[in-house]
Amino acid sequence: MLPSLLAAASGFTRPALDWHAFAPEVILVVTLVVALAVDLVAGEHNKGLVASVSGIGLLAAMIPLVTLALDDSSRVMFGGAYVVDDFALVLKGLFLVAGYLTILLSTNAIAEGDYHEGEYYLMLISSILGMTIMASSRDLISIFIALEMLSIPAYLLASWRKRSKTGIEGGMKYYLMGVFATAVMLYGMSLIYGGTGSTILTEVGASLGGSFGHTPVAALGIVFTLVGFGFKVSAVPFHNWAPDTYEGAPTPVTAFLSVASKSAGFVAILQLVFIGFGGQSDIIRPLMFILATLTMTVGNVIALRQTNIVRLFAYSSVAQAGFILAPLSVISAGNAGSREQVLSSVVLYLLVYTVVNLGAFAVIITVSRRTQSGEITSWGGLFTYAPALAVCMGVFLFSLGGIPPAAGWFAKVLLFKAVLSAGTTGAYAMGVIMAVNSVISLAYYLGLMRTMFMDDVPDGDVTPVKTPVPLFAAVGLTVVATMVLGIVPGLAADLAKGATFAFLPGR
Amino acid sequence: MLLNQFLLLAAALFCIGVYGVISRRNGVLVLMSIELILNSVNINLVAFSAMTGAVTGQVFALFVIAVAAAEVGIGLAIVLAIFRNYRSVDLDDVDLMKG
Numbered sequence: 001m002l003p004s005l006l007a008a009a010s011g012f013t014r015p016a017l018d019w020h021a022f023a024p025e026v027i028l029v030v031t032l033v034v035a036l037a038v039d040l041v042a043g044e045h046n047k048g049l050v051a052s053v054s055g056i057g058l059l060a061a062m063i064p065l066v067t068l069a070l071d072d073s074s075r076v077m078f079g080g081a082y083v084v085d086d087f088a089l090v091l092k093g094l095f096l097v098a099g100y101l102t103i104l105l106s107t108n109a110i111a112e113g114d115y116h117e118g119e120y121y122l123m124l125i126s127s128i129l130g131m132t133i134m135a136s137s138r139d140l141i142s143i144f145i146a147l148e149m150l151s152i153p154a155y156l157l158a159s160w161r162k163r164s165k166t167g168i169e170g171g172m173k174y175y176l177m178g179v180f181a182t183a184v185m186l187y188g189m190s191l192i193y194g195g196t197g198s199t200i201l202t203e204v205g206a207s208l209g210g211s212f213g214h215t216p217v218a219a220l221g222i223v224f225t226l227v228g229f230g231f232k233v234s235a236v237p238f239h240n241w242a243p244d245t246y247e248g249a250p251t252p253v254t255a256f257l258s259v260a261s262k263s264a265g266f267v268a269i270l271q272l273v274f275i276g277f278g279g280q281s282d283i284i285r286p287l288m289f290i291l292a293t294l295t296m297t298v299g300n301v302i303a304l305r306q307t308n309i310v311r312l313f314a315y316s317s318v319a320q321a322g323f324i325l326a327p328l329s330v331i332s333a334g335n336a337g338s339r340e341q342v343l344s345s346v347v348l349y350l351l352v353y354t355v356v357n358l359g360a361f362a363v364i365i366t367v368s369r370r371t372q373s374g375e376i377t378s379w380g381g382l383f384t385y386a387p388a389l390a391v392c393m394g395v396f397l398f399s400l401g402g403i404p405p406a407a408g409w410f411a412k413v414l415l416f417k418a419v420l421s422a423g424t425t426g427a428y429a430m431g432v433i434m435a436v437n438s439v440i441s442l443a444y445y446l447g448l449m450r451t452m453f454m455d456d457v458p459d460g461d462v463t464p465v466k467t468p469v470p471l472f473a474a475v476g477l478t479v480v481a482t483m484v485l486g487i488v489p490g491l492a493a494d495l496a497k498g499a500t501f502a503f504l505p506g507r
Numbered sequence: 508m509l510l511n512q513f514l515l516l517a518a519a520l521f522c523i524g525v526y527g528v529i530s531r532r533n534g535v536l537v538l539m540s541i542e543l544i545l546n547s548v549n550i551n552l553v554a555f556s557a558m559t560g561a562v563t564g565q566v567f568a569l570f571v572i573a574v575a576a577a578e579v580g581i582g583l584a585i586v587l588a589i590f591r592n593y594r595s596v597d598l599d600d601v602d603l604m605k606g
Contacts, residue, residue, distance in 0.1 A: 141567050148574045155581055162588045169601050175585050176537060176598075179578055180528050183544035186571060187521055190548045190564075194514075194555035199563050244604045 021075040021084040023064030024092055028129045031057025032122060039118030047117040051107045054121040058100045058128070065093050080200045081139035090347060090499035091135040091267050094354055098260040099128040101358045104474040105365055106252040120160065123153040124256070131264045138275060140189045140199040143268055147185075147232070150264050151178055157253045158245050170241075170248020174257075177231055177241040185228020191221035192276075201276040209279045219283050225272060226287060232265030233321045236294040246314035251368065254310060255361035258317040259354045266324060266350055273328055274343060274501055281333045289329035289426060293433050296322030300440040308374045309364055312444060316400065317357065319441055324349050327415055329430055330422035338422050340500070345411075345418040348496035352399070352411040352485060359478030360396040362471055363389055370465045376448065380455035385462040390452045392479045399482050401445040402438055407485035410493070412438070513554035520547035534586040534596040538579060545575045 019026070035053045042049045068075075074085040102124060110120050130149030137143045155178060159171020193199055195218055196207035212218055231238040246254040273284055299319030306312040327342040366389060371378040383390040399406035420431050467475070485492045520543050527540025549568045556564025590596050 141563075141570055144567075145570060145574070148578070152577060152581060155585070159585055159588065163592070165592045166603055168585065168588045168592050169603055172534075172585050172589055172598075172601055175582060176528075179541050179582065180544075182578075183524070183541050183548070186548040187544065187551070190517075190551035190555070190567075193564055193567065194551060194558075197555075197559050197561065199567065247604055 015078055018075050018077055018084075020064065020068065020071075021077065023068075024061040024096070024132055025129060027057060027061040027064065028125060028132065031061070032125050032129065035118075035122055035125065039122065042118070048107065048111060050118045050121045051103055051110075054125055055100060055103045057125065058096050058103065061132075062093065062096050065089055065096070078139075080202055081142050082136050083138045084136055085501060087270075087343075087347070087499045087501050088135040090351075090495055091263070092132045094263060094351055095128055095131040095135065095260055098256070098263070098354050098358060099124065099131075101362075101474050101478065102252055102256045102260070104470040105255055105358070105362055106250075107470045108369070108468045109250060109252050109365055116160070120157070123157050127151075127153040127157070127256075128260070131260060131267075134264050134267050137268075138201045138271060140193060140201070140204070140276075143271070144182075144186065144189065147182065147229075147264075147268065150261065151182070151232075154178075154257060154261055158249045158257065160250050160253060161248065164248075166248045168248070170245040173241040174245040177238065181228045181231030181238060184224050188221045188224025188226075188228065191217055192225065195221065201271065204276045205278050208277060213280060218280070222277050222280055222283050223287060226269060226277075226284070229265045229269045229272075230291060233262050233269070233325070234295075234318050235291045235321055235325060236298040236318065239295070239299070239318045242318055243311045243314040246317075247308065247310050247374070251310065251361065251365050254314075255358055255365075258313065258361070259357050262317065262321060263350050263354060266321075266346065269325075269328070270343065270346060271501075273331065274339065279333045281331050284331065285329055285426065288325055289430065292322050292325035292329050292430070294322070295319065295325060296433065296437040300437050300444075303444050304440070306444070307376055309368075309376050309379065309448075310374050312376065312448070313357075313360065313364070316441070316444070319437065320353055320357075320400070322437070323412070323415060323434065324353070326430055326434055327418040330419050330424065330427045332422070335422070338418070341414075341418040341421060343501075344493075344496045344499065345414040347499045348414055348492055349411040351492050351496060352407045352482075355478050355481045355485070356396050356399040356406075356408060359475060359482060360393065360400070362474040362478060363393045363396065366465060366467050366471045366475065370463075376451055377455075377458055379448065379451050381457035381462075382452040384457060386465040389465060389467070389475070392475050393452060394449055395479055395482055397445040397449055399486065401442045403442075405483065405486045407482045407489070407492070409486065410489035414493070510554055510558050513550055517547040517550040517554070520544070520550065532598050534589060534598055535583075537598065538582045538586070541582075542575065542579065545571060 035050050038053050039050050068084060069089050076083050110117050127150045130146050133149060134146035137146050155175045158174045159168050161167025192204060195212040196204045198204055208218060234242040277284060296319050299315050299322055303312055303315035306315060324346055327345055331339055331342050395406050399408035402408045402412035416431060419427050524540045524543035528537055531537050531540060549571055552564040552568040586596055589601055593600055
């Protein structure tokens with residue numbers, strides 16, 4: 001049997017594998033296996049070992065990223081389906097850092113009270129593995145596989161508190177919306193494949209430049225495909241799941257979903273918009289204009305009347321997604337300079353937003369360990385009994401609102417610059433909408449500041465907040481990074497500017 | 508080649524699936540409607556693949572089938588957990604959080 005099969009398959013040659021380019025993913029897979037084995041042998045009160053192994057694995061996976069960056073050549077595999085270029089390296093770094101910070105946020109919260117501690121880290125690592133694959137995918141099939149690889153564990157993480165009604169409700173909403181969006185996205189991809197005859201993004205882009213690109217079917221395919229990722233980044237009107245899921249899931253998972261999962265959606269959108277649908281900017285511009293405007297405005301306005309801190313941050317993250325989508329509403333196929341600006345400003349904003357939002361969630365987790373409440377009123381007078389935490393939270397809120405010297409201001413300035421430099425009427429309209437929304441967002445960011453610094457402590461209890469070591473490390477790392485990036489903005493800006501796509505042909 | 512008929516069938520299945528997801532309140536039926544959409548995708552992919560003679564579409568369809576199985580596995584697990592908590596799989600009941 002075997003020899004005949006081998007004889008029949010004699011025409012098959014193994015595609016060249018570049019193990020160096022694969023090294024971060026391979027390390028993550030090995031970590032996954034080792035963590036599984038450790039989970040198997042570790043005793044019930046020893047599950048913290050799994051967290052340590054996972055954290056070390058994530059840090060180890062960053063080493064090949066550095067060696068690949070020093071090597072300074074883009075690597076193409078599988079006929080252009082899998083590309084390791086500067087864009088992929090920067091975004092993989094972002095996902096690994098976000099994953100490591102999430103583990104720091106999780107260790108205490110998951111060990112105390114929630115169940116299935118060992119499995120939690122396995123799910124987390126496999127979701128991060130999907131994200132690192134997403135950063136390199138330049139092919140409709142591998143984008144789909146990466147999306148599922150990061151989503152399926154995320155569905156499980158979101159419904160982790162399966163024995164509480166709200167916990168499973170959040171997971172259910174996330175799952176149903178996610179699967180529905182994926183199905184619609186696949187239908188769009190099948191239309192694009194049918195019209196272009198290829199799944200490789202560079203070839204899709206070339207075919208869409210021909211006669212097929214002007215047919216309604218192509219427009220339908222592009223819109224459906226992008227809408228599928230609109231769900232992932234919680235763009236309005238596909239945001240309904242976000243507040244409920246964020247409230248129902250364990251808070252570290254919320255932090256992970258609002259940052260890493262969202263960034264992965266943006267990575268896919270950037271790849272599709274810049275490589276696959278690069279020539280179809282007359283379809284993408286109005287779509288992104290509508291999505292960005294709705295997302296910013298609805299997110300900000302609903303955030304104004306939230307009383308629960310996690311829901312406040314859920315709507316804040318919806319609004320931030322609108323800001324990140326905004327520059328995509330001005331891209332044009334002919335203007336290469338503007339396209340570069342759009343790409344680097346979006347990547348920079350993703351980098352800054354990841355650090356800042358994870359930091360804010362680290363403070364939320366630390367404080368809610370003591371107050372045992374998600375209500376904003378319970379944050380009253382935080383400054384009197386936990387001045388350091390209150391100041392850190394202030395830095396993160398300033399950064400999210402775009403006030404110097406915290407990192408967010410520079411990222412926001414670059415977003416405005418990328419939008420306005422396009423110079424069209426739509427661009428100026430978008431600039432005005434962004435400016436108005438920045439002001440609205442300040443209202444609730446500064447409202448939370450006022451509660452922390454001015455209000456009285458609600459129950460008069462001023463015992464200091466205990467900060468466990470992992471949470472202390474997470475808050476410390478993110479607050480230092482936020483200040484450094486705000487005062488020396490060149491550091492991250494250069495990184496983002498270097499994160500360009502390698503438009504290498506396949507084969 | 509009867510490509511149009513296949514595409515029309517797929518489009519019809521897609522529309523039925525989307526209608527089912529939006530109108531059905533039973534969790535299991537919503538999952539089945541999503542399966543309909545995924546199968547319309549498979550018909551599309553295989554039809555296009557047969558038209559051009561390239562195997563990429565068939566490979567894509569295989570991936571879709573495999574991943575859909577994993578997704579539905581998780582979906583049924585979540586529906587089961589919903590039933591344990593709420594004693595019902597009616598999605599209208601599963602709506603505690605608002606605002």
